[in-house]
Amino acid sequence: MDDEILKSLSLKMEALNIEGTLEGVKRALNEGIPPFEILKNGLSPGMDRIGQRFERKEYFLSELAFAGHIMKRAMDLLDPYFASSHEGRLGRFLIGTVQGDLHDIGKNIVCTMLTGAGFEVYDLGIDVPDEKFLKKTLEIQPDFVGMSSLLTTTMLNMKRVIKLFQEKGIREKLTIFVGGAVVTQAFADEIGADAYAKDALECTQKAKDWITTRKRNLWSE
Numbered sequence: 001m002d003d004e005i006l007k008s009l010s011l012k013m014e015a016l017n018i019e020g021t022l023e024g025v026k027r028a029l030n031e032g033i034p035p036f037e038i039l040k041n042g043l044s045p046g047m048d049r050i051g052q053r054f055e056r057k058e059y060f061l062s063e064l065a066f067a068g069h070i071m072k073r074a075m076d077l078l079d080p081y082f083a084s085s086h087e088g089r090l091g092r093f094l095i096g097t098v099q100g101d102l103h104d105i106g107k108n109i110v111c112t113m114l115t116g117a118g119f120e121v122y123d124l125g126i127d128v129p130d131e132k133f134l135k136k137t138l139e140i141q142p143d144f145v146g147m148s149s150l151l152t153t154t155m156l157n158m159k160r161v162i163k164l165f166q167e168k169g170i171r172e173k174l175t176i177f178v179g180g181a182v183v184t185q186a187f188a189d190e191i192g193a194d195a196y197a198k199d200a201l202e203c204t205q206k207a208k209d210w211i212t213t214r215k216r217n218l219w220s221e
């Protein structure tokens, strides 16, 4: 039954049927399907197929943009569920989408889930220049810096930011997370990030694990 509801939701999303998608999300919530399941097995597969149709030139940029709009409206329905737990302040997490990249839906979900889990999140938004990551890092001294990238053309900008932190002598004070559709564990290792997360749930879980095992503020050392 859940599978059917989620399959139907993904097809509504793929067809860019905004009313059907929002109704599908509400129906899934009413049926008690966990919000992250709705995202992972309903909305995201629909988005993936939209991307594939874009590659096959069946959809164009206007459709991609509309898909982004539908997804944001769907997330308005899911966000309250992600933000519902309060575990206190776990640590400070600075995050942004790297320079040249305008995709923010996944990054925003990561922000919502981290906030819901009890992290203090500072979101720099999209198309964030390296210097802006550095400036805010020096200002707020976060435990974590997270970078998101969805384009093969922008993923290497993550490496540049890490290099900048190294040059300024603050790399070791930070736990650096990277993620986004094109990023892999191998790439994270290659550029010297501390952690890769495939989705918002894994990012939140890994950040929690990290903070509970480390238990100290590296900026005060």
Ligand code: B1M
Residues within 6 Å of the ligand: 044, 047, 048, 049, 050, 051, 052, 054, 055, 061, 064, 065, 066, 067, 068, 069, 071, 095, 100, 101, 102, 103, 104, 105, 106, 107, 109, 110, 145, 146, 147, 148, 149, 150, 151, 152, 153, 177, 178, 179, 180, 181, 182, 196, 197, 198, 199, 200, 201, 203
């Ligand atoms: Co774009 N786009 N897009 N797009 N777009 C992709 C990414 C693409 C894969 C589509 C395709 O061709 N199949 C392709 C990239 C190919 C590549 O580089 N390998 C692509 C392209 C080519 C482009 C343009 C270049 C198109 C053009 O202009 N010709 C252009 C680039 C603009 C730019 O950024 N400079 C472009 C533009 C756009 C829109 C602006 C129209 C719109 C984005 C709207 C917005 O974000 N506000 C858009 C959309 C909607 C997509 C697709 C269809 C959907 C992205 C999305 O929101 N997914 C996408 C295809 C796809 O990804 N399947 C595509 C849903 C979201 C929940 O998933 O963002 O992956 P995701 O986030 C996940 C995880 O990745 C992870 O957690 C999230 C969920 O739990 N995660 C992290 C994300 N960040 C993390 C950070 C972490 C940890 C985990 O730690 C810090």
